[in-house]
Amino acid sequence: MLERVDKAKKQIHNTVDALGRSVNIMEVCGTHTVAIFRSGIRSALPESVKLLSGPGCPVCVTDQGYIDTVMDLAAREDCLIATYGDMIRVPGKNGSLETMNRSNVHVVLSSDDAVQLACAHPDKTVVFVAVGFETTTPATAVAVMTAEKMDLSNFCILSAHKLVVPAMQALLSDTKNKIDAFLCPGHVSVIIGSDAYRPVVEQFSRPCVVAGFEPVQVMEGIAEICRQLADESPQVKSLYSAVVTAQGNTRAWELIEAYFEPYDGPWRGLGCIPNGTLRLKRQYKRFDALVRFGIEEIPKEEPNGCLCGQVLCGLINPPQCGLFDAVCTPDTPVGPCMVSSEGACSAWYKYGRRGKVHHD
Amino acid sequence: MCLAVPARIVELMDDRGVADAMGNRWSVRTTLLPDVQVGDIVLIHAGFAIATVDEEEARKTWELFAEIAEFQERQAPSSKEEGTV
Numbered sequence A: 001m002l003e004r005v006d007k008a009k010k011q012i013h014n015t016v017d018a019l020g021r022s023v024n025i026m027e028v029c030g031t032h033t034v035a036i037f038r039s040g041i042r043s044a045l046p047e048s049v050k051l052l053s054g055p056g057c058p059v060c061v062t063d064q065g066y067i068d069t070v071m072d073l074a075a076r077e078d079c080l081i082a083t084y085g086d087m088i089r090v091p092g093k094n095g096s097l098e099t100m101n102r103s104n105v106h107v108v109l110s111s112d113d114a115v116q117l118a119c120a121h122p123d124k125t126v127v128f129v130a131v132g133f134e135t136t137t138p139a140t141a142v143a144v145m146t147a148e149k150m151d152l153s154n155f156c157i158l159s160a161h162k163l164v165v166p167a168m169q170a171l172l173s174d175t176k177n178k179i180d181a182f183l184c185p186g187h188v189s190v191i192i193g194s195d196a197y198r199p200v201v202e203q204f205s206r207p208c209v210v211a212g213f214e215p216v217q218v219m220e221g222i223a224e225i226c227r228q229l230a231d232e233s234p235q236v237k238s239l240y241s242a243v244v245t246a247q248g249n250t251r252a253w254e255l256i257e258a259y260f261e262p263y264d265g266p267w268r269g270l271g272c273i274p275n276g277t278l279r280l281k282r283q284y285k286r287f288d289a290l291v292r293f294g295i296e297e298i299p300k301e302e303p304n305g306c307l308c309g310q311v312l313c314g315l316i317n318p319p320q321c322g323l324f325d326a327v328c329t330p331d332t333p334v335g336p337c338m339v340s341s342e343g344a345c346s347a348w349y350k351y352g353r354r355g356k357v358h359h360d
Numbered sequence B: 001m002c003l004a005v006p007a008r009i010v011e012l013m014d015d016r017g018v019a020d021a022m023g024n025r026w027s028v029r030t031t032l033l034p035d036v037q038v039g040d041i042v043l044i045h046a047g048f049a050i051a052t053v054d055e056e057e058a059r060k061t062w063e064l065f066a067e068i069a070e071f072q073e074r075q076a077p078s079s080k081e082e083g084t085v
């Protein structure tokens, strides 16, 4: 193991020396963000290799307007909110789902629990807070399929499901971007398959390397990226072959495609990304909370002073936000990047703030 | 949030089953892995099995996640975090 780490480290140092410039690598996965801090990888890298935390945490990329809509629905007497635990501390207007402290907010571990909740409460409408990337979306598709089969009329979803590849393309389309390569997410890739990154490589000539969460694999991923940059041969490469295939989980994709269609929905800080968000197809609109409650989707600005948007684009590191560690802390979060345990601001606050990062 | 954990399928009826990870058991659905069988180790995300993995990979992942969880705890003992899917 140590040998592999040393080898990767050497390769990184040699290639960036040869390149003679700095290299910015963006990870698009909250678990990578935490794993990188945990293992102290940053301090093992040459100064010229910079790791940027991109829009890899689904809670963080969810638009403020969506959060406020969830809060509005939670305030209704005729609704039950079923949500993954990650969402309940995100600040919206008038506090968060947690501080609202309403008995109609239910934390679920699975979309299946949300369907069960609807079965158990026929007098209420259950709204499932459907956030997440491709790893999570198939579960929502199955929930809608189940509700459809059961002819369950009191179940609906509020979809903010996101697609990773359109976000990567949008980031690279911005002329201000400083991204040289992507370290691609592990478990999203289980569903979409490593081939899904081909358009990014073909269109923008940036290396896309899929890695798991073991520190050695992250290091090898970075080494592979540096090698590709030095050779000027950007490619898709998966180092996580134990679970990621080229095609991904085709059954899961079929279900996503059966129930959802992409549209230009809003992302926090990134605006409306072409085909970056999923909504239910027309024939399933009866399960769409927006349709059921006649709600219009209105994108909203982030809370005052919060720079989550720039953090998510890799333009600044969290400590460069004026509120970081002063007003905004994990106990008093201003933006979602501080709320979510996988958010970049939270990771920097907890593990990077004191300037010391744990070494293995 | 996109994290998936390995667990062994110990019971299965159609696309509903029970998974076991180091003694912890919970209900899962296997709708996304139609060919899965009792005894297989799968990656589970938000209550759904999304891929099969081998013993070796599962063991490595269990160890790694235990380390990451311990690390998060050690660095932030006061933070009240909600269960992540």
Ligand code: SF4
Pocket: A305, A306, A307, A308, A309, A311, A318, A321, A322, A323, A324, A325, A328, A329, A333, A334, A335, A336, A337, A338, A339, A345
């Ligand atoms: S430190 Fe807080 S306010 Fe600043 S960008 Fe991060 S979440 Fe937003």
